[in-house]
Amino acid sequence: MPLRDRTARRRIAGRSTAMVAGVAVAFITGLATAPMTYASPSDPGALRWAPCGDLEEPGAECGTLSVPVDWGRPDGPRLDLAVARRKAADPGARVGSMVFGPGGPGDSGVEMVTDRISRFSPEVRRRFDIVSFDPRGVGRSNPVACSDDLLAERPSPELKTQADFDATVAYNARLRADCRARTGPVFDHLDTAQTVRDVDALRAALGERKLTFHGSSYGTLLGAQYAETYPHRVRAMLLESVMDHSVPTARDFLRSEAATAEDSFREFVRWCEAAEDCALHGRDVRAVWQDLLARAGRGELEDPAEPRTPLSSSDLVNKIAFRKFYGVDYAGLATAIAGMAASEPLPASPTSPAPLHPATPVFCSDWHLPVHDYRQYASLVSMMNVTAPDLPYLLPIHMTAACLGSPTANPQHRLDARGAPPILVSNALHDPATGYPWAVSVARQLGRSGVLLTYEGHGHGSVTNGSCMEDAVAGYLTDLVVPPRGTSCPAVPF
Template identity: 50%
Template sequence: MRRFSALLFGLIAPLALLTPVASATAPAASDTISWTPCQEDPAVECGTLAVPVDWSRPASGTFDVGVARRKAADPAARIGSLVLGAGGPGGSGVNLVLQSTRMLTPEVLRRFDIVGLDPRGTNRSHPVVCSTDLLTQAPEPIFKSQADFDRALDYNERLRADCRARTGPLFDHVDSLSTAADLDAFRAALGEEKLTFYGGSYGTLLGQLYAERYPQRVRAFVLDSTMDHSLGTQAFMDTETWGAQDAFNEFVAWCDRDSRCLQHGKDVRAFWRGLLARADRGELPMPGEPGTQVTAFMLISTARGHFYDPANWQPFSQLLADLDSGRAPSPGALPMAVGTTAVGTTQEVSPNPFQIFCLDFRLPVRDYKEYARHLRRLAKIAPDMRYSSLALGPVVSCLGQPDPIPNPQHRLKVRTDTPVLVVNSLHDPATTYPWALSTAGQLGRSGRLLTYEGWGHIAYRRGTCVTEAVDAYLISRTLPSPGARCPAVPPAEVQTFHEPVRPIPGTPGWMFSGLFS
């Protein structure tokens, strides 16, 4: 069945409950991690690190976190360890290390050991797993009645019970604050007094929490395409929806000026609204799949996915033309419909790291009446997009999550010697530019914002200006000047080097394993 095309991806915290895991004079890595060549690439070393399931009760049991290390290409010029913080939730820090020769510049690879860990509850770190069949039953998060709302609550309760039973005690301890404690244990095992960090998208939350909890162990931290961990339900939904509309506006502007857009010379907004209207009436069949209709939510979700990178504008234009004419789009161009199962999906369980988000963000909605008010407000913010799937999907997926959660939102209180560098695209459909402004404001004198005036999610490697600024900060801790901005680079001239996070096999397209990166 159809799924999303590959997406470029992916609080007042109880800090007193987290016991510091090690002093600055930690043992060498060889004492606690048995490094062996990774199967995927023998030039990279892989290992595991035992950490507590519950950092507030270390004696209650441990599990193994998967870790990786690529040693500095020039040991004599080595500065220290550079941690790659994976996005998602659901991305892999180990995979980022494996892919780091494509992701990072030669000078960064020369000067740092590149290290990463898979966040708890993902990949090689005891992943959260759930019934594949139950995951395919996820309702589309567009409700029309209190009965729809109640069905979603019931589904979430059944899914949580299933995932908890299959995953074990770790299910209730996969929050990013606990992963920050895991990261400090990793730092101690590496024998480092301080860490250098580059986190993208959801990985920026790990960097924020670590810098807040362990400011004395921060050498230089980059938050690229940053989360804003201070937002309540309305602010979260509003800013995500604003980002979706902003990204659509940029696509329309490209169509107006570029003949490669198949809607060039047409009224693109009218064309788009016509497709949405056909979807609303149930008159937009899924090409090649008799009896399956493309819904408006599927269209909007697909648009947002393509807006992660301006290189996807032309394929998105082609998809719209195909849908309009009834031609079958390329495989994977649309999410699969709710209530269907992907062909060839046979595994009993599938990974579902979304519990991480539900333990990091408390975004309550009381009932359908309140939910409907949100939808009406979002439609005014985004007259073309109506909402963002990132505004609705996370909120709906966490409905009914029991209180309290271990890592609720709060405004950052970071006091580091070296200011944290926040980098963001002006037109980012996932971690929106207002989030970067907010995060930089919360950091105050402990932060500095670099704005990339172009498009897409993840700014690093989008042109020489951003790349050189980030590298100078990582290597020599040289900050861009206050208010620094890098010019937009035409899409054809940009190469991106971050790992895509794909949908969970056999699930509706919006229930993918990584939301933000």
């Protein structure tokens, strides 16, 4: 067994995971689970394909890949990973398979292939079989199951006292126990280090000697750790909208997340001041927004999606503003704000944040963000409010509260991917969730292997934003042509 395989096995053996957080839109919206047809392999490591069912755009194939629940015990219980692919549009120019690492955590890679294949550029679709999967604990790959009633009871992250803090820790323990009992053995083996081994099993089952990989958002953590574990098995790797798993403390993590989200709010305000078609043009956008936050805090703001239902200030920030920042829908956000500002106030009433998605144990198993007591927690909240005064109670503070008391299987560390080939690290300058400084940091940690590609625009995800980005990415993935260091691509108008 190669040294890195032995090291990975030692590192994985005996780990346990935990509960529960939320970092991306998937945690608010949940995952679609439309029925699909899968072919079951006859033996571990095999992949047999059959047409996926119920697709608006036919042509995708689905299958399952059998992998160990715990890679530290490869002869122990197994689980089936749901996998999907679309074959290269030009078989004569086919390079091979490209595996996509989905984000979230909690996003379905199967649905990316079956329903959102336009996420990839025409040239990449022409040259590669696009393959992805539902990571363990997600979608159709032994999803985490928890009591809906218990999920709905989660405490607000707006803790006011030490008693609130203690109650949250106790609730998290009850929820972990419930989810573990309902999910089964995989619940304790959901961390990204385990998924790295799943990806290598998928590479082998696809018949690829080396991996071509595109990871987005949370999938960049998966890609980076794959390169660290198997540097000589990487053919090409694109990390887009990059998470920095070396951020050492809860304070550092929360400050980074608050700063990048506030940057997107400032960019929205600046756009609205200049754009005559902004629904708030000529008004004090911040004042209008702060008034909405105050109304939401009193339970007087109606949820646009649920008439007569009050919208909490947390959901105003995360469901309304943050979601629009992802796709740079500034016009849509301005229209939504203007509509809410003109609405009649509801009678004041208590509000509660939306339940978090049950796939969130993955986050808690990958991030060690300890907070020892209410005083420290309140200090973190205060720091975030100073850093992001327009966006109180962002999702990362929900994560921190939801992970209180949870063990961590795969804690943060600096990357060591010596021996890996060039890895393309791509990020927008104004990304609301994974800030540009994280991409710079990851590229530096990769050393000679790290090549930073900068998109000078906005949004979460950028590799198909204009011909400059598409050409740089396609040239790298298909022909291994590495962009010159320091390459930047201009922003595309939105």
